[in-house]
Amino acid sequence: MTLICYLLDDITVGIAVRGVQASYARELDISQDIPHGFYETMMTCIGNTMGFFGSFPCIVCCPNPYHKVRQGNVGLVTKFGKFYKCVDPGLVKVNPVTEDLKKIDITIQVTEIPKQDVITKDNVSVNLESVIYWHVVDPYQAVYGVSDVNHALIERASTSLRDVCGGHSVQDLIENREAISEELHEIIGPIAKSWGVKIESTLVKDITLSQHLQESLSSAAQAKRLGESRVITSKAEVEAAKLMRDAADILNTPAAIQIRYLETLQSMSRNGSGPKTIFVPLPPSQVGPAKN
Numbered sequence: 586m587t588l589i590c591y592l593l594d595d596i597t598v599g600i601a602v603r604g605v606q607a608s609y610a611r612e613l614d615i616s617q618d619i620p621h622g623f624y625e626t627m628m629t630c631i632g633n634t635m636g637f638f639g640s641f642p643c644i645v646c647c648p649n650p651y652h653k654v655r656q657g658n659v660g661l662v663t664k665f666g667k668f669y670k671c672v673d674p675g676l677v678k679v680n681p682v683t684e685d686l687k688k689i690d691i692t693i694q695v696t697e698i699p700k701q702d703v704i705t706k707d708n709v710s711v712n713l714e715s716v717i718y719w720h721v722v723d724p725y726q727a728v729y730g731v732s733d734v735n736h737a738l739i740e741r742a743s744t745s746l747r748d749v750c751g752g753h754s755v756q757d758l759i760e761n762r763e764a765i766s767e768e769l770h771e772i773i774g775p776i777a778k779s780w781g782v783k784i785e786s787t788l789v790k791d792i793t794l795s796q797h798l799q800e801s802l803s804s805a806a807q808a809k810r811l812g813e814s815r816v817i818t819s820k821a822e823v824e825a826a827k828l829m830r831d832a833a834d835i836l837n838t839p840a841a842i843q844i845r846y847l848e849t850l851q852s853m854s855r856n857g858s859g860p861k862t863i864f865v866p867l868p869p870s871q872v873g874p875a876k877n
Contacts, residue, residue: 609659609691609724612670625665625683632682639681648681657692659724671724689724693785696735698742700793703750705758712793713750713758715769717742718785719777726781734780738773742787745772755794762789 636650654660654674662670662677663685672686679686698715705711717738721727727734749769750758758765770787777784 606656606674606691608673609671610673613668628683629680632680632684636678636681650678650681652677652679652686654686654688658688658690661687661689661724661728663687668725668729687728689721689728691721691724693718693720694735696738696742697790698739698746701743701746703747705750705755706752707754709755711750711755711758713746713789714791714793715742715746715766715787715789717773717787719782720785721781722778722783723781726779728781731780734782737780738777738782741776742769742773745769746789748772758789758792762792765789 632650635647638644639647639649640651652660654672654677656674658674660672660677661668662672662679664680664683666685677686696717696719698717701713701715703711703713719738721734731737746769749765749772753761753765766786766788769789770784773787774784
């Protein structure tokens with residue numbers, strides 16, 4: 586039972602380790618290829634013999650047939666210049682005479698796109714900088730299908746960046762940067778896939794405007810803020826006028842006038858010291874009864 590548990594643990598660990606990096610290992614059947622007869626057999630035997638002696642560290646005159654493929658890389662093995670095997674990370678044995686090993690990095694790469702001069706839809710010249718995050722998903726196609734996949738991505742992204750940004754105004758470039766990055770990703774993604782590469786994301790990193798354009802945009806923003814403040818002030822004045830009119834209508838009633846009249850008399854009597862004489866006019870309606 587203990588032995589079975591150990592075996593199960595080893596299998597679980599092996600699966601977990603293999604799950605860290607996707608396996609690209611495959612081998613083509615080259616038995617159907619046209620044989621090269623004696624020369625191929627001779628060179629293969631010589632390579633095997635040299636590799637056998639080279640596997641001993643003390644024999645330095647023969648090449649070592651074992652090579653290390655680090656994690657995050659895969660190896661492409663060619664025999665007489667023809668690809669026939671892809672290997673995963675680890676120790677790989679190759680024939681030092683007839684076979685070659687090429688290591689390919691499949692981790693995510695960050696490629697900066699050089700600054701591009703773009704004419705926007707409203708005929709404004711701006712400088713744009715962007716970046717691409719990508720990684721190899723088909724090592725064979727990325728190596729043998731494209732001469733330089735990194736340079737190809739840079740050129741394609743530069744052209745697409747000018748095309749996409751040329752269809753937008755400066756205001757769109759500033760406010761909708763994420764939408765433009767997504768549009769750029771949709772254009773580059775399918776093409777990169779045919780090169781054995783997957784585009785993870787594309788980002789517009791920086792937008793550089795001329796000094797004159799920056800001043801114009803600043804003036805426009807300042808004018809917009811000034812207009813908004815004037816609108817707010819005007820609305821406040823209208824509301825204040827309405828409130829004052831309502832207050833005047835309320836104070837125009839006889840009862841309100843009488844209250845203000847009494848408040849004025851009370852205020853006059855409190856000002857200063859000593860005896861005071863206050864003449865109070867009577868309204869016309871009360872003049873007749875007062876004479877009687």
